[in-house]
Amino acid sequence: MTPLSGKPVVTAAKMRAAEEAAIADGTSVDILMARAGTEVAQTIRRLASGSEVLILCGPGNNGGDGYVAAAALRAWSLPVRVAALAPPATDAARNACAGWSGPVETLAETKSAPILVDALFGTGLSRALDPAIVAALRRLNARARLSIAVDLPSGVDTDRGVALGDIPAADVTLALGAPKPAHLLYPAAGLCGAIRVLDIGVPASSDVMVLAAPDLPMPGPDSHKYSRGMVAVVGGDMPGAAELSAIAALRAGAGYVLLLAEHGALQPHAIVRKAFTPDALTDKRIGALIIGPGLGRGDEARARLDQALASAVPLVIDGDALHLLDTARLDVVRNRAVPVIMTPHAGEFDALFGKGEESKIDRARAAALRSGATIIFKGADTVIASPQGAVRVAQSANAWLSTAGTGDVLAGAVGAFLSGNANIAFDAACAGVWAHARAARRLRGAFIADDLADALTAVRSRL
Numbered sequence: 001m002t003p004l005s006g007k008p009v010v011t012a013a014k015m016r017a018a019e020e021a022a023i024a025d026g027t028s029v030d031i032l033m034a035r036a037g038t039e040v041a042q043t044i045r046r047l048a049s050g051s052e053v054l055i056l057c058g059p060g061n062n063g064g065d066g067y068v069a070a071a072a073l074r075a076w077s078l079p080v081r082v083a084a085l086a087p088p089a090t091d092a093a094r095n096a097c098a099g100w101s102g103p104v105e106t107l108a109e110t111k112s113a114p115i116l117v118d119a120l121f122g123t124g125l126s127r128a129l130d131p132a133i134v135a136a137l138r139r140l141n142a143r144a145r146l147s148i149a150v151d152l153p154s155g156v157d158t159d160r161g162v163a164l165g166d167i168p169a170a171d172v173t174l175a176l177g178a179p180k181p182a183h184l185l186y187p188a189a190g191l192c193g194a195i196r197v198l199d200i201g202v203p204a205s206s207d208v209m210v211l212a213a214p215d216l217p218m219p220g221p222d223s224h225k226y227s228r229g230m231v232a233v234v235g236g237d238m239p240g241a242a243e244l245s246a247i248a249a250l251r252a253g254a255g256y257v258l259l260l261a262e263h264g265a266l267q268p269h270a271i272v273r274k275a276f277t278p279d280a281l282t283d284k285r286i287g288a289l290i291i292g293p294g295l296g297r298g299d300e301a302r303a304r305l306d307q308a309l310a311s312a313v314p315l316v317i318d319g320d321a322l323h324l325l326d327t328a329r330l331d332v333v334r335n336r337a338v339p340v341i342m343t344p345h346a347g348e349f350d351a352l353f354g355k356g357e358e359s360k361i362d363r364a365r366a367a368a369l370r371s372g373a374t375i376i377f378k379g380a381d382t383v384i385a386s387p388q389g390a391v392r393v394a395q396s397a398n399a400w401l402s403t404a405g406t407g408d409v410l411a412g413a414v415g416a417f418l419s420g421n422a423n424i425a426f427d428a429a430c431a432g433v434w435a436h437a438r439a440a441r442r443l444r445g446a447f448i449a450d451d452l453a454d455a456l457t458a459v460r461s462r463l
């Protein structure tokens, strides 16, 4: 069992291809299933602590894993029953079923047990679950003390991260070989409970990975405020939002933060304040310019956005500035010689790039390709996509982030990392999302955006 951080995120097709490659290399599907089922059984044994286990087996190889696990638990003299939805339909599942020497009950009639193991469907789910299956799952799930899903909770679409039916949530999901999009993307991720990846000896790779801790540079004897990165924040109608971005940029490690605003608070004194003028954007020391938090949507806001787009400074475009990006301005973004990072939440994303049925990963990747910008598609399952096709998916940090101003803090953190090294905008975006999430996790319970910005200091200093 290993944590998700840094793992490749593998679609159903990629997982099948990895499985086929392993088979072509001489490892039979029966051996793969034996490994998967045995790993599953070992985890169940630890979690069940002697309580009776009921394993629900489907017709495919997910069900096959279930039969192997049942046989292993029985061989260890642990109490285990099996209920099947239908007879096994693949050779490997038939062989696995033959290895189970106990009775096979029916899903409709089986009695509940304290430990429920769902091995009905995994990556092979092809359509919505029959309501009778959902009803049986819900009944058994409600009476179980602990429910464990093998690979995926049955009924979730592996790649899109949606549920095909009103299925119950598992307490633990054992991802076989690699996490799949559904383990990270909501709403499916919310049905997985705690996720553990089990190694089944099938190497999988992907340009989509779970966001991992970045390697953050620390200041040394040669550092000075400008070498640490200078961030400018363009102010506008709502001073508080730009202030939050400016504070977050400082606390995330920028050496110098310039707030280009006509009015606002006086503290912290470490922020340098000046009225906005187009000339201010020509300062060559500015490593990143944040525009959008509290900008407003009037003529002055539009003019400031156009001046920012025309400047030679790397940009973080957030909030109101995203609303002002029409097709012509998106063309300007695409043709810019210096990087742009955009940070839309779902509403802003739909307005900019259109709604879609594809997965959040695919939508973010397509938006990055189309705009030439690094996209941070926010939410509990934030997805970061580069125009070159690299994608990182962040695990949910803390639902208390759903409060006004936390997006302004994210823009500030991203700006700080971009100002330090604008060559790799994607890395800056990843570092910003990671630091923001880590700060939110440190705060644990409820907090406000100001607390979140302050918490970045400890995250940045690796406390």
Ligand SMILES: NC(=O)C1=CN([C@@H]2O[C@H](COP(=O)(O)OP(=O)(O)OC[C@H]3O[C@@H](n4cnc5c(N)ncnc54)[C@H](OP(=O)(O)O)[C@@H]3O)[C@@H](O)[C@H]2O)[C@@H](O)CC1
Pocket: 015, 016, 018, 019, 032, 033, 036, 058, 059, 060, 061, 062, 063, 064, 065, 089, 090, 120, 121, 122, 123, 124, 125, 126, 127, 128, 129, 130, 150, 151, 152, 176, 177, 200, 202
């Ligand atoms: N990848 C690896 O390396 C390894 C993978 N392994 C395991 O294999 C799993 C994938 O197995 P899989 O491909 O056989 O698919 P699975 O999820 O069992 O379901 C397919 C069956 O369900 C049926 N069916 C589908 N939807 C349905 C519905 N709504 N309602 C009713 N029926 C429905 C479908 O029938 P059909 O669509 O053809 O009608 C077919 O019979 C994977 O998750 C992992 O656990 C390990 O064993 C070894 C290493």
Ligand SMILES: Nc1ncnc2c1ncn2[C@@H]1O[C@H](COP(=O)(O)OP(=O)(O)O)[C@@H](O)[C@H]1O
Pocket: 319, 345, 378, 379, 380, 381, 382, 396, 397, 398, 399, 400, 401, 402, 403, 404, 405, 406, 407, 408, 409, 410
């Ligand atoms: N339920 C949630 N769980 C985890 N993170 C969330 C949740 N809701 C929002 N967030 C995060 O909080 C931030 C909110 O940003 P945004 O919607 O732009 O808010 P604002 O514009 O008020 O600052 C984003 O980083 C988003 O990923």
Ligand SMILES: [K+]
Pocket: 062, 118, 119, 120, 121, 122, 149, 150, 151, 152, 153, 154
């Ligand atoms: K399952």
